[in-house]
Amino acid sequence: MSTLQEQFEAAVAESKSLPERPDNMTLLKMYGLYKQGSNGDVQGERPGMTDFVARAKYDAWAALKGKPQAEAQQEYIDIFNELKG
Incomplete structure (x- = not known):
């Protein structure tokens, strides 16, 4: 099983080739x-x-102030997997 960091990096790389733009x-x-x-x-x-x-990008990032990096990475992965289907 790969680490959370590796899963996050893979999701970021794959997100550029989603079949449909979110x-x-x-x-x-x-x-x-x-x-x-x-x-x-x-x-x-x-x-x-x-x-x-x-x-808008700054505000989206600022809204997550205080959230642990690992938690943000996991949420990103979850959203990506949902979009990927």
Whole structure:
């Protein structure tokens, strides 16, 4: 059995080739979980109001502040497996 880190890295790599593109809310959730699972709590300043995409990504990551990296990795894997079918 592979480690959680290996499963997470495999899910991240495979997520780029999903048969169907997930909706934007799911993509944002996965982005936040990916950042939390790989980097820990949010870093840097929140992007300005004119950069909608970067601001949404930052907010998705910031919403997970305090969540353990292993828990974020597992949630990412679970969402990926659900999307993969």
